[in-house]
Amino acid sequence: MNILIVDDSSTVRAVIKRTLGIAGVPTDDVQQAANGQEGIEALQNNPIDIVFTDINMPVMGGVEMIERIRADDALRAVPIVVVSTEGSATRIAELQALGVQGYLRKPFTPEAIRRVVDDLAEVSNENSRA
C-alpha cells in the first residue's frame, strides 16, 4: 500500500508510520511531506493509495491541500484521513463536507488506525466493483 503522511513534525510522521507498522499495514512505501504544498507534489509524483494529513501546518495547511486535491481531476479520488488533536464534531463535519473519508483523533491506537485503513479499503473495493 502506498501511503503519504503529511505533517510538519517529523516526530509525528514517525509515530504515524510506526503505528501503521504495529497495526500490520505495510510501511515500505510510505512517502512523507512537511506541509500541504509538499503533499500535493508528492501526490503528483507518486502513486498514492491513502493520505494521512494534519490540519495546522505552515506554508499550506491541511484544509487548503484537501480543497486543491478535490479540485484536481487527477488527484480527487485519493482517500484522505485527517489526523488531528481536535475533537469538535462541527470541525469533523466541515472536513467530511470537503471530502475527507476518515478522521483519526490523537492519541490513536494501532487498532484505530487499522480500522480506518480497512474501512477505506472496503469502500475502494466496493467502488471498483460498482
Add this chain to the structure above:
Amino acid sequence: MKTVGLDTLGEVFGEIVEQMAFMFVEAIEEGDEAVPAPSECLIAHLKFGGEFSGKLSIAVPTEMCAELAANMLGEEADDPDAIAKGTDALKELLNVLCGNLLTAFAGEDPVFDLGVPESLPFSPEDWEALKASPVTVPYIVDEYPVLLHINFGDDG
C-alpha cells in the same frame, strides 16, 4: 470552575501521557516540597482560541524529553534520534493534551483554534516561580517532576 478544571486537567493529562508515551502520572499533594526544581528544564506553550481562549504550558526536565520521544517512537532514550526529537515530542504532547482538554472542558460542539506549540529553555528560578502560581499543578511522570499551567483569557 477552577477546581473542576484542574481535576479535569489531571485526568486528561494522565490518560494522554499513558497512551502516547507509556508513562504514568501521579499528582503531588498540595504543600509537598519533596520535588526540587530540575537543574535543566524546558517549557512549552500553546495558545488556543474559540469558545474561550487561553494558554496551556508544560514545564519538564530536559532529560525527560528524550525519554518521551523514545517511548513514542519505540527507541532507547539514549538513541541520538530520540534525543534529537525530544523537544518536538514535548510539543506534540502539549498539542494533543490541549486538544483533548478543550473537548473535556467544552464538549464536542465548539470549534477551537490551536496555535503552534513553542518551547523555550527554563531556569530553576523560573520553575519555582511557575510552581508557586495558583493555576499551576505539579505532577510526577515516572520519576520526573512536571508542571502544568493553564491560563484562561486573551492575555493567556
